[in-house]
Amino acid sequence: MGVVYYGNYLTWFEVGRTDLLRHLGSTYRDIENGGFYLPVVEARCRYHHPARYDDVIEIRTIASRPSFAQLKFDYELLRASDNVSLASGSTLHVATNANGKPCRLPPQITELFE
Numbered sequence: 001m002g003v004v005y006y007g008n009y010l011t012w013f014e015v016g017r018t019d020l021l022r023h024l025g026s027t028y029r030d031i032e033n034g035g036f037y038l039p040v041v042e043a044r045c046r047y048h049h050p051a052r053y054d055d056v057i058e059i060r061t062i063a064s065r066p067s068f069a070q071l072k073f074d075y076e077l078l079r080a081s082d083n084v085s086l087a088s089g090s091t092l093h094v095a096t097n098a099n100g101k102p103c104r105l106p107p108q109i110t111e112l113f114e
Contacts, residue, residue: 002053003050003051004050004051004053004055006047008051009045009051012077013045013059013091015059016059016061016073016075017073017075019059020073026109031106036096036097036103037096037098038071038093038096039094039096040091040092041092041093041094042090042091042092043089043090043091044089044090045087045089046087046088046089048086048087049084051087055081055086056079057077057080057086058077058079058080060076060078061073061074061075062075063112064113065105065110066092068104069102069104070092070105071092071093071113072091072092073090073091073093075088075090076088095109
């Protein structure tokens with residue numbers, strides 16, 4: 001069909017989230033080495049226009065902390081050549097310890113988003 005597979009948009013959300021953490025001075029590896037994990041518990045994506053093969057995609061990512069144990073990321077994917085919004089969405093993450101039990105967001109994460 002000449003369009004990007006719909007599941008790839010969620011992969012681009014992950015790229016945006018990873019790049020945002022890096023830009024703020026941390027990585028997922030740093031968080032996991034501290035004994036914490038941020039699994040996705042909810043993902044939403046609204047498709048506005050199709051991405052085509054070879055489109056350069058700009059990913060805009062914003063983080064917010066809705067509660068003591070959750071972190072939400074909002075995304076907008078744009079085609080770089082004309083700034084057309086391709087998709088928007090969000091992911092909700094819950095902090096867990098190494099045993100997978102929900103826990104309070106550790107200071108190393110909350111400090112990134114203050």
